[in-house]
């Protein structure tokens with residue numbers, strides 16, 4: 211067993227345990243690194259790249275990259291923020307996101323990330339306006355795939371935690387999408403109690419009937435930017 | 445061959461949203477026909493299909509930036525039926541009512557002070573640069589300031605009940621998602637008495653205007669018609685949030701009464717005309733030709749047996765006495781609207797004193813149904829939301845009849861009556877004359893963005909056309 215070591219994030223000295231990723235060490239130290247595909251309790255995927263930091267001069271995903279002694283990490287700089295904002299903007303453009311009418315509004319990590327990264331001006335990217343479906347076939351869960359950002363959380367949760375495989379990737383490259391393993395959700399092993407149903411960062415996997423029952427003011431991100439609870443530890 | 449000229453007034457300013465008025469003249473320059481066109485966009489009914497039913501009360505608010513709360517509540521009432529709830533927990537019903545009274549109050553205040561007061565204070569023929577709220581405030585600072593504060597009060601009530609001043613989320617199928625904390629209640633209680641005084645002053649102003657211009661009001665866009673609204677079940681009192689349908693003919697005799705609004709389609713038929721995209725609803729029993737009717741504040745003053753708050757009830761009695769029966773005058777809507785503002789403030793005060801608003805039983809559940817019809821008296825009049833939802837919770841059908849659609853025929857008649865009186869055989873069409881036409885439309889406070897079911901708002905215009913169909917004048921009056 212090796213001992214704890216230190217490295218630097220934006221000039222701040224951070225202590226890491228052997229085997230920790232940059233993000234895990236940062237979390238423990240109260241430094242927030244933005245993320246979307248990563249989720250506590252799920253294996254790291256390194257898919258969305260929103261957590262990209264510069265470490266030792268290279269761009270790496272902080273959620274998968276192991277921390278190293280004496281490493282110098284650049285996280286909260288204008289250049290990093292710009293890259294992240296671009297990535298988040300592209301996620302909005304790749305789906306159909308109408309926040310004002312979305313029940314996830316105020317509880318949505320994508321929306322909260324857009325606020326944190328100050329995605330305010332109209333973006334430079336084209337709107338793809340893909341044609342996506344609502345799958346409401348399941349009695350307890352509805353899927354509005356207009357809002358899926360293909361983060362893969364549901365896939366990992368279903369496989370690793372529920373031992374099922376309700377969700378999976380289909381297609382390749384830019385066409386890669388998350389789909390259910392069946393004609394529709396009702397024709398899968400999905401159950402309302404599956405842990406996979408609770409990990410979606412956006413308003414794609416919805417618990418039926420919940421809708422707008424949480425009033426404005428009591429939603430997750432009504433009282434602070436995403437990541438503020440990590441930063442509060444500092 | 446006889447020649448007709450066509451006058452087109454476009455945009456009709458200070459109406460919410462946009463539409464177009466065309467005035468057809470004959471060879472002698474007499475008004476032959478006048479029509480209000482509203483460019484319809486039925487995208488909404490299509491958009492809502494397939495959406496999840498609990499999203500609907502939030503989505504429908506996007507129908508209109510002016511009266512989102514009315515759509516929110518009407519659709520929530522429809523969704524109550526879908527989730528099998530006929531009686532809401534008292535806290536939910538009262539929170540919704542509070543929201544509604546706040547909305548009606550602020551909408552009427554906006555209409556009266558911002559949109560109509562310039563005409564009433566400065567005259568319909570006054571130059572365009574004078575007919576706006578800034579001039580009202582400049583010449584009458586107290587009035588202007590009160591208008592702003594009364595609107596703010598109404599909007600803050602909406603915020604406290606829906607979470608936001610516009611496009612909130614308060615009403616959910618079967619109930620409401622919040623109650624009213626005591627601190628918030630006390631803040632409103634501290635303001636409500638003053639609001640009531642100001643509301644009465646505004647009422648006196650509107651009433652005084654109608655009384656002192658009795659001849660003009662009687663001659664301006666006045667025509668007999670039927671009137672329809674919800675009234676309270678049992679006693680027929682004014683009820684803006686819930687009740688049964690009542691329609692009276694021009695003489696005040698009932699055409700139908702105490703109708704369960706879920707049977708609206710048994711009594712109303714929606715007609716389509718070649719020259720307009722907007723539907724023309726009519727009362728089945730009277731047929732397409734004679735079955736048109738009006739809705740809105742004046743219609744409600746005509747249909748209501750009485751008002752269950754004392755100050756508004758006295759005012760209702762005064763309007764009745766002045767009219768000597770039903771009132772059919774387009775401009776009396778201003779008076780009616782201010783009676784309703786007084787009523788709303790009285791209701792708000794009553795509700796604020798009710799401990800049910802601090803209750804914690806917010807949502808009821810029942811046995812699932814597949815069809816829901818929600819009806820409410822919106823600021824501009826009766827509003828019908830009708831949905832079907834499948835077993836997967838997805839909307840399969842949506843039909844909306846908004847106040848402006850109910851009033852479609854009435855507005856067309858008002859435009860024609862005014863156009864005949866003020867535009868015929870005049871050598872030159874002046875801005876003041878065109879404004880008379882606009883005043884007639886504005887008296888109905890039409891919400892065109894809502895009537896057209898556009899997502900967002902649309903532009904509107906006025907034109908004069910001759911017998912050959914050529915546009916000879918286009919009078920836009922942009923602010």
Ligand code: SF4
Pocket residue numbers: 306307308309312313314315316318319320321357412413414
């Ligand atoms: S999922 Fe999030 S970002 Fe997308 S519409 Fe809903 S709230 Fe907005």
Ligand code: SF4
Pocket residue numbers: 357358359360361362363364365377388409410411412414415
């Ligand atoms: S459904 Fe949700 S959790 Fe699954 S991939 Fe899409 S966004 Fe991620």
Ligand code: FES
Pocket residue numbers: 244245246247248255256257258259260261262271272273274
């Ligand atoms: S959070 Fe690291 S790549 Fe998505």
Ligand code: NI
Pocket residue numbers: 507508509510511512891892893894895
């Ligand atoms: Ni409207």
